Amino acid sequence: MEEDKKSLIDQTQTFHPSHSFASQANLKSFDEYQRLYDESINSPDTFWGRAANELHWFEPWRSVLDQSDKPNFKWFSGAKTNICYNCVDRNLETRENKLALIFEGEPGDTRVFTYRQLFDETCKFANTLFSLGIRKGDRVAIYLPLIPEAVISMLACARIGAIHSVIFGGFAADSIRGRILDSTCKLVITSDGGYRRGKNLHMKTIIDDAVTGCSSVEKILVIRRDNTSSQNVNMQEGRDVWYHEASADKLTTHESEHMDAEDMLFLLYTSGTTGTPKGIVHTTAGYMVGTYLSTKYIFDIHDSDIYWCTADVGWITGHSYVVYGPLLNGATILIYEGAPDYPNKARYWDLIEKYRVSIMYTAPTAIRTFMKWGDEFPNSKNLTSLRLLGSVGEPINPAAWLWYHKVIGGERCPIVDTWWQTETGSIMISPIPGVTITKPGSATLPFFGVDPAVLTDEGNETDYGTLAIRKPWPAMLRGIYQNPGRYVTGYWSNWGGAYYYTSDGAIKDQNGYYWIIGRLDDIVNVAGHRISTAELEGATITHPWVAESAFIGADHDIKGQALFGFVILKAGFQGSDQVRAEINEIIGRKLGRFEIPERLVFVNDLPKTRSGKIMRRLLRNIAERKELGNTSTLADPAVIDHIAEEFRKLD
Ligand code: 6R9
Numbered sequence: 001m002e003e004d005k006k007s008l009i010d011q012t013q014t015f016h017p018s019h020s021f022a023s024q025a026n027l028k029s030f031d032e033y034q035r036l037y038d039e040s041i042n043s044p045d046t047f048w049g050r051a052a053n054e055l056h057w058f059e060p061w062r063s064v065l066d067q068s069d070k071p072n073f074k075w076f077s078g079a080k081t082n083i084c085y086n087c088v089d090r091n092l093e094t095r096e097n098k099l100a101l102i103f104e105g106e107p108g109d110t111r112v113f114t115y116r117q118l119f120d121e122t123c124k125f126a127n128t129l130f131s132l133g134i135r136k137g138d139r140v141a142i143y144l145p146l147i148p149e150a151v152i153s154m155l156a157c158a159r160i161g162a163i164h165s166v167i168f169g170g171f172a173a174d175s176i177r178g179r180i181l182d183s184t185c186k187l188v189i190t191s192d193g194g195y196r197r198g199k200n201l202h203m204k205t206i207i208d209d210a211v212t213g214c215s216s217v218e219k220i221l222v223i224r225r226d227n228t229s230s231q232n233v234n235m236q237e238g239r240d241v242w243y244h245e246a247s248a249d250k251l252t253t254h255e256s257e258h259m260d261a262e263d264m265l266f267l268l269y270t271s272g273t274t275g276t277p278k279g280i281v282h283t284t285a286g287y288m289v290g291t292y293l294s295t296k297y298i299f300d301i302h303d304s305d306i307y308w309c310t311a312d313v314g315w316i317t318g319h320s321y322v323v324y325g326p327l328l329n330g331a332t333i334l335i336y337e338g339a340p341d342y343p344n345k346a347r348y349w350d351l352i353e354k355y356r357v358s359i360m361y362t363a364p365t366a367i368r369t370f371m372k373w374g375d376e377f378p379n380s381k382n383l384t385s386l387r388l389l390g391s392v393g394e395p396i397n398p399a400a401w402l403w404y405h406k407v408i409g410g411e412r413c414p415i416v417d418t419w420w421q422t423e424t425g426s427i428m429i430s431p432i433p434g435v436t437i438t439k440p441g442s443a444t445l446p447f448f449g450v451d452p453a454v455l456t457d458e459g460n461e462t463d464y465g466t467l468a469i470r471k472p473w474p475a476m477l478r479g480i481y482q483n484p485g486r487y488v489t490g491y492w493s494n495w496g497g498a499y500y501y502t503s504d505g506a507i508k509d510q511n512g513y514y515w516i517i518g519r520l521d522d523i524v525n526v527a528g529h530r531i532s533t534a535e536l537e538g539a540t541i542t543h544p545w546v547a548e549s550a551f552i553g554a555d556h557d558i559k560g561q562a563l564f565g566f567v568i569l570k571a572g573f574q575g576s577d578q579v580r581a582e583i584n585e586i587i588g589r590k591l592g593r594f595e596i597p598e599r600l601v602f603v604n605d606l607p608k609t610r611s612g613k614i615m616r617r618l619l620r621n622i623a624e625r626k627e628l629g630n631t632s633t634l635a636d637p638a639v640i641d642h643i644a645e646e647f648r649k650l651d
Contacts, residue, residue, distance in 0.1 A: 009439075009442075009507065009509050009515060012398065012439045012440060012441065012442075013398075013439070013440060014437050014438070014439050015405070015415075015437065015438045015439070015440070016437055017030075017414065017433075017434045017435050017436065017437060017438075018412070018414065018434050019434075021387070021388075021414055021433060021434030022434035022435055024302075025300050025432075025433065025434045025435065026296055026297055026300050026301070026302075027297050027300075027432050027435055028435070029435060030435050030436065032435075033432050033435055033436070033445075036448055037445075037446070037448055040448035040449040041449070041451055041471070044064065044065055044449060044471070045063075045064040045065060047448065047449065048064050048065070048075075048289060048449065048474060049061075049064050051289055051292070051293045052064075052076060052285070052289045054292070055081070055086050055090070055288065055289065055292060055328070056081065056085060056086050056089075056090050057079055057080065057081045058080040058081060058082070058258045059078070059079055059080040059258070060078075060079055061076040061077060061078050061079035061261060061285075062077050062078035062079075063076075063077050063078070064076060065472065067472070070492075070497065071472075071487075071488060071491070071492035071497065071500075072478070072479075073472040073476065073478075074261070074262055075261060075262075075283075075285055075286030075289070075472075075474045076261040076285035076286060076289070076474075077261060077262070078261065079260075079261040079285055080258040080259065080260060080261070081258075081259060081261065081284060081285055081288065082158065082159065082161075082256040082257060082258065082259050082284075083158050083259075083265060083284060083287070083288045083324060083328075084122060084126075084155045084156070084158040084159035084256055085159070085256040086288060086292075086328055087155060087158075087323075087324060087327035087328055088100075088115065088118055088119045088122055088155060088327065089119060089256070091115045091327075091330045092115055092116065092119060094330070095115045095303070095330050096114065096115055096116045097114050097115070097116065098114060098115055098303070098330070098332065099112055099113070099114055099332045100113050100114060100115045100117075100118040100327065100332065100333070101113040101118060101148055101151060101332075101333055101335065102306070102332065102333070102334045102335070102355055103147065103148045103334075103335050103336075103337070104334070104335075104336050104337070104351060104355075105147070105195060105337045105338070106195035106196065106197075106198070106336075106337045106338025106339065106342055107195055111148055113148065115330075118152070118155075119252075120252035121148075121152050121252075122152050122155045122156050122159060122254075123156075123159070123251065123252050123253050123254035124247050124250045124251070124252050124254075125149075125152050125153055125155075125156035125247065126156040126159045126160050126254040126256075127247075127250040127251055127254050128156075128221070128243065128246050128247040128250050129156055129157065129160055129162060129187070129221075130160060130254075131246065131250065132187060132218075132219050132221065132241065132246065133186070133218065133219075134157075134160065134162050134186065134187055135160070135161070135162070136160060136161030136162065136257055136259075136263075137161065137162070137163065137263075137264075138162045138163070138186045138187070139162070139163045139164075139165055139183045139184060139185040139186060139216075139267065140153075140157050140162045140163065140164050140165065140185060140186065140187045140188075140189065141164075141165050141166075141167055141176075141179065141180050141183070141185040141187070141188045141189070142154065142157075142164055142165070142166045142167065142188075142189045142190075142313075143166075143167045143169060143171075143176060143188060143189070143190045143203060143206075143207055143210075144169060144189065144190060144191050144194070144203070144223065144313075145169050145191060145193075145194025145195070145196075145201065145203065145225060145337050146169070146194075146312055146313060146335050146336065146337045147191065147194065147223070147225055147335075147337060148335070149189075149191070149223045149243070150166075150313045150335075151313065151322070151323050151333075151335065153189050154166065154266075154313065154319075154323055155323070155327075157266075158265060158266075159254060159256045159257065160254075160256075160257050161257035161259055161263065163183075163264045163265065163266055163267055164265075164266045164267075165179060165180075165183050165185060165266065165267040165268070165269070165279070166266070166268065166313055166314050166318075166319070167179055167269070167314060168312055168314025168315065168610055168611070169194060169201065169203065169312065169314060170312075170314075170610035170635065171314075171610070171633070172206065172632050173206055173209040173210040174210075174632060175277075175632060175633060176206070176207070176210035177210045177211070177212075177213065177214060178277065179269045179277065179279070180210065180211065180214045180216070180217065181213075181214055181216075182269075182279055182481065182482060183267050183279055183481060184216040185214070185216055185217060186216060186217065186218050186219070187217070187218065187219050187220070187221060188207055188210075188211060188217055188219075188220045188221070189220075189221045189223070189243075190203050190204050190207045190220060190221070190222055190223070191203050191204065191222060191223040191224070191225040191226075192204050192222060192223070192224055192225055192226055192233045193225050193226040194225055194226075194337060195226075195337055195338050196337075196338055196339055196342075197338070197339045197341075197342050198342055198343070200226060204220075204222055204233050204234070205233075205234070207220060208234065208236075217239075218239070219239060219240070219241055220236075220239055220240045220241070221241050221243055221246065222235070222240060222241065222242055222243060223243045223244075224242060224243065224244050259284045259285075260284070261283070261284055261285035261286070262283045262284065262285070262478070263283060263284050264281060264282070264283055264284075264478075265282050265283055265284045265287055265288075266282050266319065267279045267280065267281060267282075267481050268280050268282070268315075268316055268319065268422055270316070270422040270423075278480045278481075278483070278486065278490075279480060279481030279482065279483075280316075280422050280423055280477050280480065280481075281477055281478045281479045281480065281481055282319075282425055282475070282477060282478065283478050285474075286425075286473075286474035286475055286476070287320075287324070287425050287426070287474070287475045288324070288328065289474045289475075290425055290426035290473060290474040290475025290476075291320045291321070291324045291325035291328060291425070291426050291475060292324075292325060292328040292329065293426075293448065294320075294325060294426045294427045294430075294447055294475075295320075295321065295325030295326055295328065295329050295331075296329050297432055297447075297448075298390075298416050298418060298427055298430050298431075298432065298433070298447065299321070299325075299326070299329075299359055299361070299388065299390065299416070299433075300359075300388060300433050300434070301326065301329040301330075301331045301359075303330065304358070305331055305332065305358045305359055305387075306332050306334060306355050306356055306357045306358050306359070306385070307326050307331045307332060307333050307334065307357075307358070307359045307361075308333070308334040308336075308351070308352070308355075308357045308359065308360050308361070309321045309322045309326070309333070309360075309361040309362075309390075310336070310340075310348070310360070310361065310362040310363075310366065311361070311362075311363075311392075311611075312610075312611075314610075314611075315422075315611050316420075316421070316422040316425070317361075317392055317393070320425060320426055320427075320475070321361060321392075321427075322335065325426070334351065334355055334357060336348075336351055340366065340369070340370075341373075344377075345373045345374075345377045346377040346378070346380055346381060348370075349377060349378045349380070349381035349383060350381055352381065352383050352385065352386060353381040353382045353383065353385075356385035357385055357386060358385050358386060358387045358388065359386075359387065359388045359389075359390070360386060360388075360389055360390065360408070361389075361390035361391075361392065361418075362390070362391065362392075363391065363392060363393040363394065363611075363612050364391055364393065364394050364395070364396040364397070364400050365393070365394065365548075365608070365612035365613075366612065367391070367396070367400045367403065367404050367408075368397075368400050368541075368547060368548045369547075369548075370403075370408075371399075371400060371403050371407075371547065371570075372547035372548070372568070372570050372571060373571070374571065375407050378407050378408055379407070383408060383410065384410065386408065386409060386410070386413050387412075387413055388413050388414055388416070388433050389404055389405075389408060389409050389413045389414070389415045389416070390415070390416045390417075390418055391404070391415060391416070391417045391418065392417075392418045392419075392420070393611070393612060393613070394518070394612075394613065395441065395515075395516050395517065395518055395534050395538075396417050396440070396441060397441060397537065397538045397541050398440035398441045398538070399541050399542060400541070401415060401417070401440035401441060402440055405440075414431065414433035414434050414438065415431075415438060416430050416431050416432075416433055417430065417431070417438075417441075417442065417443045417444070418430040418443065419443040419504075419514070419516050421502065422477075423476070423477040423491065424469075424473070424475065424476060424477070425474075425475030425476060425477065426447075426473070426474075426475035427447055428446065428447055428450045428452070428469070428473070429443040429444065429445065429446050429447065429450065429452065429514050429516070430443055430444065430445075430447055431443075431444040431445070439513060441515060441538070442509070442513045442514065442515045443514050443515070443516055444513050444514065445512065445513065445514070446514075449471070449473045449474065450469060450471075450473055451469060451470040451471040452467060452468065452469055452470070452506075452514060453467075453468050453469075453470055453499065454466065454467060454468075454506050454507065454508045454514075455468050455495060455499070459494075459495040459496070459498070459499075463507060463508050463509070464505075464506075464507045464508075465505065465506070466494075466501070466502070466504070466505060466506070466520060467502040467504045467505065467506035467514070467516065468494070468495065468499035468500060468501060468502060469499060469500040469502065470498070470499055470500075472500075476500070477491075503519055503520055504516050504517070504518065504519060504520065505517040505518060505519075505520050517534050517535065518533065518534035524551070524552070524553025524561050524563055533550070533551035533552060533553070533563075533616070535591060536549075536551040536563065536565065536587060536591065536595060536597070537549050537550065537551055539586055539587050539591055540565065540567060540583055540586065540587065542586060543579075543582060543583050543586055545569050545570055545573040545579060546567055546568070546569060546570070546583065547568045547569060547570045547571075548567075548568045548606065549565055549566060549567040549568065550565070550566045550606050550614045550616065550619060551563055551564065551565045551566075551597060552564050552566075552616045552619045552620045552623060553620070554620050554623035554624045555624055556598070562597075562598040562623075563595065563596075563597040563598055564597055564598055564599050564600075564601070564619065564623040565583075565597040565599070565600040565601065566600075566601050566603050566606060566619055566643060567583065567600060567601070567602055567603065568602075568603060568604065568605065568606065569602060575602025579602075580600050580602075583600060584596045584597070584600065599623070599647070599650055601643070601646050601647050601650060602646065603642065603643045603646050604639075604642060605636065605639040605642070605643075606619075606639065606643075607619065607631070607634050607639050607640050607643070608634065608635050608636075608639075609633050609634065609635065610633070610635045615633070615634060617629070618631065618634075618640055619643070622640070622643060622644050622647050623647070628640060628644075
C-alpha cells in the first residue's frame with residue numbers, strides 16, 4: 001500500500017513559480033528561502049531577533065529563546081511589548097489614512113475604518129473595558145458575529161492586557177458555558193444579534209442561558225448590531241450594559257499596557273481526543289513575531305493589497321490570519337458577516353469583485369462546496385484582482401486544488417496550502433508564493449524556524465509516519481489552561497520529549513515535500529492494513545460525479561475495523577448501484593481492493609462542525625448503530641438523521 005501512495009505522489013503535476021509574482025514579492029527566490037531557512041534553523045536567535053526588530057518593543061529582550069525549562073520554552077524573555085500597539089499605533093506613522101478594516105454585513109451594510117479610526121475605536125473600547133473593572137490578566141469571553149467589534153474587542157483586550165477567549169458565534173449555550181467556567185471569565189462581550197442566511201441570530205439570548213451558573217461573570221457588554229432586535233433584548237439590571245451607552249463618554253486615547261513577553265495573550269478552546277475542549281494558551285511576544293513574519297512572507301502582504309481570510313475570528317485562523325498577522329503587517333483586511341450563499345451562491349465572488357480583493361484565504365471544504373455549486377457563479381464576476389490564494393484546515397485534494405487554481409485563480413495565482421494547528425499558533429508548512437514549486441495536495445516545505453520530521457512510533461525518520469516538530473518555534477502554545485500536565489503528556493511525551501507531537505500523519509516525498517494525510521485519529525486499521533480515510537476521500541473525489549466524501553472506520557468482528565463511505569454527489573446526479581460500483585472500482589484501482597468500503601452511502605450532506613470539519617465520530621456511531629450522542633457542535637443537526645436513514649436503507 002505504501003507503494004501505491006508513493007506512486008500517486010510521484011505522478012502528481014507540479015506547478016512552477018511565477019517569475020512575475022516573485023519579482024515583486026517580499027521573498028524573491030528559492031535561494032533566498034533556502035538561505036533564510038538554514039539561518040532560522042542554525043541560528044534561531046539571530047533570525048528571530050532580526051524579525052522581532054521589525055516590530056515595536058517598550059523594553060528589549062534578554063534572550064531570544066530560553067530552553068532551560070523544556071518543554072516550557074520561553075521566547076523574548078525580559079522584553080516588554082503590546083500586540084495591539086504593534087497592530088494599530090505602529091501603523092499610524094505611515095498608514096494613518098489607509099484602510100485597516102472593511103466590513104460587509106450579510107444584509108449588505110458596510111463600515112470601513114482607517115488605521116486612525118481603528119486606533120480611536122480600539123482605545124474607546126479599551127477605556128470602556130477598564131471602566132467595567134477589567135484589568136490585566138482578567139479573562140474576557142467574546143461571543144459575537146463577524147462584525148468590526150469582534151476585531152476591535154480582541155485588540156482592546158490585548159491593549160489592556162486582558163486575556164480574550166473568543167467563542168465561535170455558532171456554539172450553543174452548553175459549549176459556551178463550559179468554556180466560560182473553565183477560564184472563569186469576568187466579562188462576556190456579545191451582541192443583540194447577527195445575520196446568517198437572512199435570519200437574525202439571538203446571541204444575547206444564548207448568552208443569558210450560557211452564563212447561568214457562571215459565578216465569575218460580573219458583567220455582560222452588549223453591542224448593538226441590529227436596531228430592531230435590540231428592542232427585544234432582555235437587559236438585566238446591574239449586570240448587562242449596552243456598549244454604545246457605556247462607551248459614549250470614553251476617550252479615544254488609551255496608553256497600552258506594557259506586557260511581559262510571556263504574559264498570556266489569549267485562550268482558545270479546541271477539541272482534543274477527549275470529550276472536553278482544551279484551553280490552548282498563547283502568549284504575547286512569540287505569537288506576535290510568529291504571526292507577523294508568516295503573514296509577511298506567506299501572504300506576501302503589500303500596501304496595495306486587499307486581504308480576505310474567510311475564517312471566523314472564533315477559530316485560530318481568525319486570530320492569526322484575520323486579525324493579528326495582517327494588522328501587524330499594516331494590511332487592509334476584509335471581513336464578511338454572513339453565509340456564502342446569501343442572497344445567492346455568488347456572494348463571495350461578488351465581494352471579491354466589489355472590494356477588489358487581491359489575497360483570498362479559505363478552506364478546502366468551502367472550495368469543494370463552490371465546485372459543487374458550479375462554475376457559473378465565480379464566472380459571473382470579475383475576479384482578476386486576485387493575485388494569491390490560500391487554503392487551510394484540512395488536506396486539500398488535488399481536484400479541489402486544481403479547480404481553485406483554474407476557476408478562481410485564473411491559472412495566474414499561486415496557491416499556498418498552509419498546514420498548522422490551533423496549538424502551533426502560526427503557519428508551519430506552506431509554500432512561499434511565487435518561489436516554491438507547488439504540487440496539488442502537498443503543503444510543500446517548512447516555514448522559517450520549523451524543523452519537521454516524519455517519524456515511526458519508535459522515533460526513526462521515515463517517509464510515511466507521524467508528523468513531529470523538532471524545535472520550538474515562537475508562536476507555539478505555552479500550555480493548556482489549568483492543566484499543565486496535559487500539555488506535557490499530550491504534546492511533548494512521545495519520542496522521549498525530543499519532539500512536538502502533531503497527531504497528523506504525513507508523507508515526506510523524494511523532494512522533501514510534506515503531504516499531510518490527516519489526523520491519525522482518522523486512520524483506520526482494516527485487517528492489519530493501515531488505511532487513511534483522507535486518501536480514500538482523495539480517490540473517491542476523482543469520480544466526476546462526486547462532490548465530497550467522508551470515510552470512517554467502524555468496529556468489525558472479523559477485520560477489526562471496516563470502512564464506510566459517505567458520498568455527496570454533485571448537483572443533478574443521482575446515486576445508484578452503478579455509480580457505487582464505479583467508485584469502488586476507482587478505489588480498488590487506485591488504492592487496492594482491500595480499501596473498498598463495506599458500505600457506500602449516498603447522502604445530501606455531511607455532519608460538520610461550524611468550522612467545516614467532518615464529525616467522523618457521528619458517522620462512526622451510525623455505522624456502529626450506536627446512540628448518536630452529542631450533536632450540539634454540528635452546523636446542522638438535521639443532517640445526521642438523513643444520513644442514518646440512508647444508511648439503514650442499505651441493510
Ligand atoms: C489551522 C487549523 C488543525 C488540524 C491539523 C490538520 C488539519 C490544518 C491543514 C490540515 C492538511 C492543511 N489541517 N491545515 N491538514 N493540510 N493545510 O485548521 O487549526 O482547527 O486546530 O486544526 O487541521 O489535521 O492537525 P485547527
